[in-house]
Amino acid sequence: MALVECETRSRVAVLTLNDPPVNGYTHEMMKELDAAILACRFDDAVQALVVTGHGEKFFCAGANINMLKTAAPSFKYQFCLHANETLLRLEHTPKLVIAALNGHTVGGGLEIALACDLRVARRGAGKVGLPEVALGVLPGTGGTQRLARLVGKPRAIKLMCEGTTFDFDTALAYGLVDEVWQTETHAAFLDRAIAYAQGFTTPGRAALAVGRIKRAVQTGMEMGLEQGLAFERELQAELFASEDAREGIAAYVEKRKASFQGK
Known part of the structure; x- marks a missing residue:
């Protein structure tokens, strides 16, 4: 068992x-x-x-x-x-x-x-x-x-x-x-x-962003503010390079619902 x-x-x-x-x-x-x-x-x-x-x-x-x-x-x-x-x-x-x-x-x-x-x-x-x-x-x-x-x-x-x-x-x-x-x-x-x-997964939600938000809070809260902000920037840079970020920004500009792939 x-x-x-x-x-x-x-x-x-x-x-x-x-x-x-x-x-x-x-x-x-x-x-x-x-x-x-x-x-x-x-x-x-x-x-x-x-x-x-x-x-x-x-x-x-x-x-x-x-x-x-x-x-x-x-x-x-x-x-x-x-x-x-x-x-x-x-x-x-x-x-x-x-x-x-x-x-x-x-x-x-x-x-x-x-x-x-x-x-x-x-x-x-x-x-x-x-x-x-x-x-x-x-x-x-x-x-x-x-x-x-x-x-x-x-x-x-x-x-x-x-x-x-x-x-x-x-x-x-x-x-x-x-x-x-x-x-x-x-x-x-x-x-x-x-x-x-x-409700926190694709295609309705950007699961990559959800996971990085979690990491930013769970780990960043144990750092000083300046170090936490630096960690946040690194996670944001990772997300900006993702297909989901491109899709989310495009959907916003085109006034349609985003369809995320978790990539």
């Missing part, structure tokens, strides 16, 4: 975390996720990614606690290091990544979602939060860093130190998720998430 299932639907790769009942991640799952991210990077047929969880109850409950209980300290360190590298790879991939939160998204599960560019959730499907403090540890797969960058330092400290979990509508109010959808079934939610992702 694959711990990370990958299928492509009309330019969107769907990566499903698959270890029932809670989709907790092990080193084996992270290795499969890492490999899937790399495969999607190199696949020109993939223009956007959706990350979701298997089943209707859990997106991901975080790291497999039973695994951590028996692991040596040296293994735990290397495990956390590789998980960080995997999520950085997801963040640096020049294709839009959307987390489709189909159920409970807690601990390391939320940390995976935070490494995605956008987050959509199914109303009433579960809780979200970083409750690691109850285990005597901190959110160690990027949670302390990405949550603070997303919601600000005071709220991030409060949420992590309290260790509370809350529903997706509250997460929307906090800025943790971008959309909360009312859908009758899990299948309908996933279909809507894929359709949402397809």
